[in-house]
Amino acid sequence: MRDQPPYPPPPEDVLEIGAPEQFAALSHPLRQRLLFALGHRPATTSQLAAQLDGKKGNVAHHLKVLREAGLVHIAGTRQVRGGTEQYYQRTARQMVVAEPQAAGTAAMFAAVAQELDRSPAETHLTLRHLRLSPAKARELGETLAQLVDEAEEHAEDQPVHGVLVALYQQARPTSATSSA
Template identity: 65%
Template structure:
């Protein structure tokens, strides 16, 4: 079973549309822990297998998941689905992609069993300092290694850094 790519740049309307449904976002988050069958995903998410199958097809058609392994079980074939990338990246932000990612994070935050860090802060920065901060944030996320310990739990990270529109040209 080949590991997923590190990063998938989201560019197509099909990818943004696939991310627009809450169950598909939950499926992607669930698959972050590793490949799983429709039955296992349905049980983990407490959703009907038919719904899981339908939404996995949409994610598969959008290139966000793939069948990564098949096994013969009791005369049938069991398919294991996995993410095609560990991280999703929107290279050229579009309103539908931004909305899809923020919706996904909002739903996960609302389901989080523990305290979370959620902060919005506005800063006045020179262009040079803004570029430096953006690079620091990029490095922080890129260099963070996952724990391999058995008691490691999944955590979500969304980093956004943007220049506010002020009404005057910059």
């Protein structure tokens, strides 16, 4: 098969994001979408450009930034008529941002918004604010993480669905805004 990479699927591991170059790499929506696209199987620059409706040179530039930040790597190569094709792969199946930074978070939300806009199926998006004790918030966070981690994947011929989980505590209003 011409479009199948010549190596096994990525390992089941977790990468914690924390280095400045990683946050810089995550601060662009196309790089977020590239990471989404590489979530299940390695791909070449040409395959990614076609999948994301982008220009090959632009995709190559953003892959280089992701590679330099340690978020993707070259997982294999294959000789083709015009030279050598490189297959890119995420360095981890799951990437966890322990202390999110505004630019990376904004880019991730922008990338998710683009994915939602392009979705051919009905989407589900809910924002709800709850009053929770610290213990209940921790319990909810653990339950959500477990639910996502334990979701069973189906065969490769099934569509890919994105799941974004966020649990955060709202900042309290400052005295200047609460007295107005």
